[in-house]
Each structure stands twice: as structure tokens, then as C-alpha cells.
Amino acid sequence: MANILSFLIPQEKKFFPLFDKAAENLVAISTLLEKMVNTNDPEQRKLMIREIERMEHHGDTICHEIFNELNSTFITPFDREDIHALNTALDDIIDYVHGSAKRIDLYQINELTPAIKKLSELILQASIELDVAVRELRNMKKPGKMKEACVRINSIENHADDIFDTAIARLFEEEKDAIKVIKMKEVLSNLETATDMCEDAANVIETIIVKYA
Amino acid sequence: MANILSFLIPQEKKFFPLFDKAAENLVAISTLLEKMVNTNDPEQRKLMIREIERMEHHGDTICHEIFNELNSTFITPFDREDIHALNTALDDIIDYVHGSAKRIDLYQINELTPAIKKLSELILQASIELDVAVRELRNMKKPGKMKEACVRINSIENHADDIFDTAIARLFEEEKDAIKVIKMKEVLSNLETATDMCEDAANVIETIIVKYA
């Protein structure tokens, strides 16, 4: 039905549901990451990591759908470059969430530290804020909610920076096995970069607001 | 002769041969990298690394030529920003190829592992695809070949990701000398980033297609 009547929807409005889908997938993958790092059973964790992988592939599909739509649409709700940039930014976050989970698996990290848990929680929070902001893209003339979400994402990213720095300092003080330091540092770094990418996505949204609100 | 008659060439068409030159140099440097990591004689390798360095400088010269042309040309075949971005992206790949070779030299890495060889091969493949795509920029109304090359570059980059991840996991399992882990991890990481940069260049070409095809 949706397909049959889709020619009635102005083409440029097709982007909003696609971005909604991307943001929804982001919240889903971040929710699962946060659950995974709080799971003690290694077998359960492995299953969750497989599911995170599946969601990452799903994210790739959505990302390509948006690019294809961009290829075939003449009028877009905002600049093509910004649609491109937002699409890429959302995809990047998912890549780092997946990258973090993959490294926990590959490096056989069993000690899921408070910093890993806290950073995963912050990624989830930032993802939820991005979901709010992305859903408001259709209300460009009332950018208040979007702006607030972007401000909160910036503050979440600052918080993640602090958590990361403190965790790294402690790691160097307490861990004497250099190989373990390298592994843990990389997992923490991937998690922290995921929050940086959330900030990048928020910056794209701020740029769109600058141009259109 | 070429110089004497160059005023007869529409200015905007001067970019195509310049980008051809940049892509040609990229294929040359990637070919040499792939050859170098498959060479057993350390003296031969050292000579090849010097040659890679020379090619990197040549790449810088081409990069500046393109920027200078951009400075002095009013009408360009596509957006100035995209010419800038493509130029930068091609230069970045060459920088990472050079960076990988330089680290093999500086860190005195003599064990050129299968992962190093495979990643170098993938960089060469992606460079060849970029060369195809860049040469097709002048046929913007038939973007089929360019699109196909970009799709293949994306898949090469995914392949490189897998090779990298597996190599890193194995490195942590088998290598107990942390300093060696750090060195090898950085060489692998530079090679893998070179394929990321190939993907970035492909993304710029996809953006140009989005705008002009």
C-alpha cells in the first residue's frame, strides 16, 4: 500500500523516514552494546556481538538506500551535501560501535571495566539525542528541540572525554602488562571515538540549522 | 608545443589530464609498494622505499599544480570544492602508502607478513579502480563505469578491514613482545588507512556523480 501510493508523497519528504530508520538502527545497536558490556556470560556476549554485526550490515543497507534516493531525487529538503554528510556521520557512529564490540570479541577482553560500561552508556545517551534531533529535521522552522539535543550531545561527548582520560591514566598506573594496556586502550579509544562521531553528526545537524532554520 | 597551443584547450578541461597524472602516480606508487613488500633483499627494499619517497614528492607537485590551476581558472568542470576534495583525497592515499613504507624502514621490520602483503595488494587494486574512475570523470553523463569502480573500492576496503582485524587478533595471540606488537600494529594500521583513504576518494567521486551525472 505504502509503495502503491508513494508517488503521492513529495519526493523530498522521502528522506525523513529514511533518516528516522537510520537513527532507529543507531539507537538499537547502541542499546545492545550497552546491554552486552553489562552481561557476564561470555556466550551471551558472543551472541550479542553477532547481533551487533547484523545491525551494522542493516545500517549499511539504510545508508545505501539514502544515497540511492539522493541519486534519483532532484529536489531535496536540504542541501545534497548535508544529506550526504549526515548519512555518512550516522554510518560512522555505527561503525565505531561495531568496532568496539568486535575488538572486545577479537582481543578476548573479559574484564569489562566501569569505564567501558560508562562509555557505552554515554554512546547510548548520545544516540537517543541524535534520534530526537533527526526526527525533528522535518520541523526545521522550529529548531529548538534539535538545538537542545545537539547541545546535550556536545556535553555527553565532553563527559566521555573525561571518562576516557581518567580510564587511560588509571590503566597506565595499574596495568603493568603492556599488551593488555594496548588492547584496553584501543577498546576505550573506539568507544570514545563513537561519541566523537555523535558530535560530528550533531555538527552536521547544526550546519543544516544554520542554513535552513 | 603542448604549451604553445594550450590556450586553445578550454580551461576547464585542463583538470582532467592533471587528475589523470595524479591517478597514474598513485598506481605507480602502489605498484612499487606491493613489489617492495614482496622483495626479500633488504638492500633492494631500501632502494624501493627511496623511490616511493620520490614518488610521494612527485605527488605533492601534481597536487599543487591542481590547486594552482584551480586558483587561475574561472570555469571548472565541477564544483571547485569537489576538485579540492578529490585532489586532497588522492594526496592522502599517497601519504599513507608512503607512511607505510617509511615505517617498515624506520622500525626495521624485516618480517613482511602475509597480512602486509595482502593489504598492499588491496591498496594496489583500489588504486587501479580509482585510476579507472578518475579517467571517466570526463564522461560524467555516463557514470556507469565510475559507479562500478566506486562499488568495487568499497568492497576492497571491507576486505582490507577483515584482513586487518584478523591480523591484529593473531598478532595479539602470537606476539609476546609488546614493542613488536606496537610496531607491526602501526604498519598494518597505516596500510589499512590507505584503503580507507581510497574509499574517501571514491566517496568524493560519488558526490560529484550525485551532483553532475
Place this chain on the structure above:
Amino acid sequence: MANILSFLIPQEKKFFPLFDKAAENLVAISTLLEKMVNTNDPEQRKLMIREIERMEHHGDTICHEIFNELNSTFITPFDREDIHALNTALDDIIDYVHGSAKRIDLYQINELTPAIKKLSELILQASIELDVAVRELRNMKKPGKMKEACVRINSIENHADDIFDTAIARLFEEEKDAIKVIKMKEVLSNLETATDMCEDAANVIETIIVKYA
């Protein structure tokens, strides 16, 4: 007084003093970094690091001022995207300067090596060149000084690359404690990335010149 009469200033000219302020803060933080790494007293260094932190917050405030001005100004002296990009680039440099100082503190690095001192000096030099270029943005029709500053920043960045590479090679040869290698490598890497970000800022300025000069 300035506030009372500010409505007399054409709105688009308000960006120049704001960017001046950002560049001034960059020179101030880089000057302090260079002084800090040349200070032997650990207590003095700690005080300087606190002051660098304060300057980084001040930089954030200026960065937000520029974004707010961008939000409320219809006519800008150059493309909104470029103002956004330059603002972000200047902020990024300050972040890496701060990040370098913070790591020296967190990792309790007491041996401030010649490479650390030299890289800090190069960051200061590049910051001074950026300050020159930023102050010339208002003279877009005479881009000579800006171009020269950008060329010098590129050459400073190349120099920093060499210093970094040599320092890393030496580190691997001489330091057998892998944990110390990781710490020192990261401080050097942050310093070197600060010079990369200076080059990014110079690239934005070059893009603006391409469009407007």
C-alpha cells in the same frame, strides 16, 4: 560603547574581530605550551597546564560566539560553510594543544625530550602564521600574505612530520619499556596532530582564497 554603536558596523564584518580573538587565543595557548615543555619545575608545569585548560575553555566560548553570530547573520563575508570549517579547524588545533599538555600531566611524563620541545616550538610557529593569515582575511583582494603564511604552515607541518618520525624511530631503538613507549608515542603523536590541524586550518583559508580572491 562598542555595544551601543555596534549596529553601525555592517553585520558581516563582525566575523573578523571574532576570528582575530580565536587566533589570538591560539597563539596564547601555543606560547604557554612551548613555555611549559621548557620548564623544569614540575609544580610550575602543573600550574601552566591548568592555565592551558582555562584557555581551552576560553577557546570553546569564542567558538560558540562565532557559531551564534553565524546563526543570526544573513550576509557573511564568505560562505557560511567556510566560516564553519575555519571555526572548527581553529578549535581543533587548540584541542590537540590541550590534549598534549593533558597527557604530559596524566601520564606523569617528566622527561621532556628535545622532540617534545621542537614540536611545541613548531606548533607555536604555525599558530603565529595562522594568526597572520586570519588577520588578513579582511583583505581578501590582496591574498599574498595569506598565501605566504599558508605555504609556511605547510612547510612547518612537513618539518613536524620529520621530527615526529625520527623521534619515534629513536624511541623504538632506545626505550625498552613498552609502557613508556606507548605514553611517549601518544604525546608526540598529539603534538604532531596539532600541526596537522594547523595545516587543515590553512587549507580552509586556501579554499576561501580560491573562492573569493
